[in-house]
Amino acid sequence: MDGARSAAGRRPTEWRDFLALTKPRVMSLVIFTGLCGLLAAPEQINPVLGFTAILCIAIGAGGAAALNQWWEADIDAGMRRTASRPLPAGRMDRTSARDFGVALSGTSVFVMGLAIGWLAALILAISIVYYSVIYTVWLKPRTPQNIVIGGGAGAFPPLIGWVAATGHITAMPVLLFLIIFMWTPPHFWALALFVQSDYAKVGIPMMPVVAGEAVTRRLIMLYAALLLPLSLLPCFIPARLGGAGSLYGWVAGVCSTVFLAASIRVGLRRRNGEADTMKPEKQLFAISIIYLFALFGALVAAKWIQG
Template sequence: MSQTIQPTMPADWRDFYALTKPRVMSLVIFTGLCGMLAAPVSIHPVLGFTAILCIAVGAGGAAALNQWWEADIDAGMKRTAKRPLPAGRMDRTSARDFGVALSVGSVLVMGLAIHWLAAALLALSIVYYAWFYTVWLKPRTPQNIVIGGGAGAFPPLIGWVAATGHVTLMPVLLFLIIFFWTPPHFWALALFVQTDYAKVGIPMMPVVAGEASTRRQILIYAIVLLPLALTPWLIGGTGAVYGVSALVLGTAFLIFAARVGLRRTGENDAMKPEKRLFAFSILYLFALFAMLVADRFASVQGWLA
């Protein structure tokens, strides 16, 4: 961090809400809920709601700490310059204290209301994102988003463990699916905002390795993701509803990624393949996890028996 950005006006609740990165949190809540609902045992609705709330609050706390640390970086990027801290609507101390309060509170409630294994995983996910990724990885290596992708992969694992009380292969596979989905998803975004990252000195893959190398790696990760997403079905952890959906969605994802991976630098296209891939990657993850829950529901109801 460099110079302190002095607030020019008092922060209100909308600024604190913005610190939690609501759009990112929606995906966190959804995948966490899907992990919980796909688990082979049910959880009391009140406890389930509490667990998902803790996941959401913990993610919001980590996001606030991320923005506290990166306020000066955010100020130098067009995409993030209007966030509360770089825009001067909040002081850093308030953002830091807010992030710590949400993070600690969510872990304590998860431990006391659910169990301490889920709380430990939640704490690990917060530290992973707020410190390991934000402070250590992001400014040091172009592999930041690859290794840091684990931060966003925790919610379905935590949701599953909150319901069952233990870690098995299935939630680990859900973790790995998001882990391998993250690089092509985020690098697609980085390709069309790479000048922002270059300006503030963040070594994102397109800035360090170039566009051609980044596109090739996007395609490689998409190729790996397809069989990985099919693995829950192949090992018998899900049924045909999920399996067929994973095959169709994964094939579509691979086609979008191939258009990015095989695109030549400087090729003119008003609607770039990178933007199409980024948009579809979000739909892909929502749809894949929705089908995971639909498969579980169909199995419970005996529709596929």
């Protein structure tokens, strides 16, 4: 009876909170890289089907994000950065979040399979399970390598976009996958450096918390250094297999060098006491997002310009 009364008295969840549950800002990067994978593919897809494929990628990412927040509601409540999310703030009940996540995930895979193809749907399903189960439930609370292995979850969109357009997997979409895979650790560790106290408070073993700042800073430099040659590899794939041209190579070379320079700046730095504003780390985080947009944007632009 009490439960029924409290349920009846609870303020219904606003649609904006359901939208917030899908992490729209993260989704924008997912949509962009998925779209670039689709547009960079050597075969053209009908615009309606292309739009459907990107919509399915976006809905799948939203579903995975909802499931992530459903599972981590207690952890989010203990972190300043995430405490205002709908679940920890008490604007939504956990069951609604779980059902919303399952519904979005299932719908995205089903529609992708029917409208585009079952290989693309299978990869989309793997990416959802990878993020919401392998990363969120298994890796994140257990190992400081969580973001290294879990980075695969965010690397799937260009692969899905490419497969949606062509129907098969080749070396080029695998390279695009690897680029995002290698980009994720320095991107996320830059963030982890300036919110590490939050992670420490809730017991998440992020690299700066477990191995310390110095090791994390060295690893950021290492991954950024590995990313530089990796980002250039698409130039060496033959054009008939969807390889990128020299224009992409120049843009990738410049952008990766800038990213590496920003990483070295963070890597060689030491925190200047508790009052340190961590400006270079925040800048590296922002640069990493711009870098990925620039790299994948260049991939598509080079294909359109050079044919």
